Amino acid sequence: MQNAHQSALTAKHMKLDQQISSEAQRPLPDQMLIAQLKKEKLRLKEELGR
Known part of the structure; x- marks a missing residue:
């Protein structure tokens, strides 16, 4: 059960990383x-560290 939870958290972490990256590449990134x-x-x- 713990592994499924960690996998979900890792997936969310990677998705956030992609969102940050794509927002930063825009001409006028939303800093907030x-x-x-x-x-x-x-x-x-x-x-995840816990």
Whole structure:
């Protein structure tokens, strides 16, 4: 059960990484959105570390 949970968290982490990357590539990136996505990504990373 734990592995499925970790896999889901890893998938979300990778998706957030892609969203941050694509937002940063836009001509006028939304810095607030990027900051929000990075916070969520960090939270997931901390949860994965447990």
